[in-house]
Amino acid sequence: TLTAAEKASLVALSGKISGHAEALGAEALERLFFSFPQSKTYFPHFDLTKGSDDIKRHGGKVLSAIGEAAKHVDNLEQALSKLSDLHAYNLRVDPGNFKVLAHCIETVLAAHFPAEFTPEAQAAWDKFLAAVSAVLTSKYR
Numbered sequence: 001t002l003t004a005a006e007k008a009s010l011v012a013l014s015g016k017i018s019g020h021a022e023a024l025g026a027e028a029l030e031r032l033f034f035s036f037p038q039s040k041t042y043f044p045h046f047d048l049t050k051g052s053d054d055i056k057r058h059g060g061k062v063l064s065a066i067g068e069a070a071k072h073v074d075n076l077e078q079a080l081s082k083l084s085d086l087h088a089y090n091l092r093v094d095p096g097n098f099k100v101l102a103h104c105i106e107t108v109l110a111a112h113f114p115a116e117f118t119p120e121a122q123a124a125w126d127k128f129l130a131a132v133s134a135v136l137t138s139k140y141r
């Protein structure tokens, strides 16, 4: 579980992300697709060229959902219930993809917000993204 200080640090950095969700999300997805090519198989209908509109739009959706979730860290199951259904029943994304994506998101945050992304902030993001991933993969069977 996250301490009060960790929660505050998540919300603070989420606020900085929100104006740049598409660009930062696109960068995280590009890193995911490049370092873990299996992840591309979930997006056969997308243009996966670097910087494509599909990647920007989807990156924006993913990071905005994460920013929203950061406001509900004590209640992630409920806050992410619809997304959890989508990922488990419709998309069936292998859970291994979530770990790599979390790592890519942290890398992007470290590169763009070096002052804010302290070791303490990284620990908080790591816990938080693991919790989000756990909820999004919880309805698999």
Ligand code: ZNH
Binding pocket: 039, 040, 042, 043, 058, 061, 062, 063, 065, 066, 083, 086, 087, 091, 093, 097, 098, 101, 129, 132, 133, 136
């Ligand atoms: Zn996911 C979708 C989020 C992970 C794949 N996603 C999605 C969306 C969102 C998300 C928000 C949209 C929905 C609607 O529209 O309604 N994701 C998310 C998050 C995460 C994720 C937050 C983590 C953290 N995903 C993921 C992964 C993968 C995925 C890992 C693989 C690799 N998703 C996906 C897909 C989709 C989604 C495929 C669908 C797309 C379209 O559009 O088609």
